[in-house]
Amino acid sequence: MSTIAPEDITGLILAGGRGSRMGGVDKGLQNHRGLPLAMHALLRLQPQVGAVLINANRNLSAYESMGAEVWPDAVPDYPGPLAGFLAGLEHCDTPWLLTVPCDTPHFPTDLAARLAQAAHAADAEVAMAATRDPDGALQRQPVFCLLRASLLESLVQFIQSGQRKIDRWTDQHRHVEVVFEDAAAFDNANTPEELRRLQG
Numbered sequence: 001m002s003t004i005a006p007e008d009i010t011g012l013i014l015a016g017g018r019g020s021r022m023g024g025v026d027k028g029l030q031n032h033r034g035l036p037l038a039m040h041a042l043l044r045l046q047p048q049v050g051a052v053l054i055n056a057n058r059n060l061s062a063y064e065s066m067g068a069e070v071w072p073d074a075v076p077d078y079p080g081p082l083a084g085f086l087a088g089l090e091h092c093d094t095p096w097l098l099t100v101p102c103d104t105p106h107f108p109t110d111l112a113a114r115l116a117q118a119a120h121a122a123d124a125e126v127a128m129a130a131t132r133d134p135d136g137a138l139q140r141q142p143v144f145c146l147l148r149a150s151l152l153e154s155l156v157q158f159i160q161s162g163q164r165k166i167d168r169w170t171d172q173h174r175h176v177e178v179v180f181e182d183a184a185a186f187d188n189a190n191t192p193e194e195l196r197r198l199q200g
């Protein structure tokens, strides 16, 4: 096979954060064009992968009603997105996991296909999205990450050692970066103002 099949990938929507810059609200449940942000992510991710999970730590039944399995962090105190990666890897039944955050409703519709192609071609364990700044500098998008499910043990150890940074961890493994030309597709909503800007 010349790539990784969609059926071999579980999509994971990361909605487990504190949303502190948004005033402490549950970011994935905030309205964007008539639907909760996490629902936009679900609708975009579902056609690209075989199954979808949601990682959330509050309002679990609201997320369940979107039609996907929901898993909270197994580690306490909101240690960051890697806790979500961990919940996803623990509950993923496919050889690959693809993470996306709940606050980026316009992410590329070919995200899974392009990351899968690159991971396969490079025989990598991790494929991460990247964009270019206006000045041309490469900007990693670490929460958009295709991972081999076999990295679970490595991630448990990394988190137990007190580390939190996604690319510090992924750099320990065979990885590739995939540049997406449309940087605006990765615009996310951290504040109410950024969410308003996304409506336009």
Ligand SMILES: Nc1nc2c(ncn2[C@@H]2O[C@H](COP(=O)(O)OP(=O)(O)OP(=O)(O)O)[C@@H](O)[C@H]2O)c(=O)[nH]1
Pocket (backbone or CB within 6 Å): 014, 015, 016, 017, 018, 019, 020, 021, 022, 027, 055, 056, 073, 077, 078, 079, 080, 081, 082, 083, 084, 085, 100, 101, 102, 103, 143, 190
């Ligand atoms: N499971 C889990 N996910 C997290 C955690 N922190 C952030 N995330 C998720 O990681 C992604 C990127 O994080 P941020 O954009 O900083 O979101 P956030 O942490 O909720 O927002 P702030 O509190 O304002 O930083 C979002 O999809 C969050 O839901 C955490 O401690 N646990």
Ligand SMILES: [Mg+2]
Pocket (backbone or CB within 6 Å): 017, 018
């Ligand atoms: Mg945060």
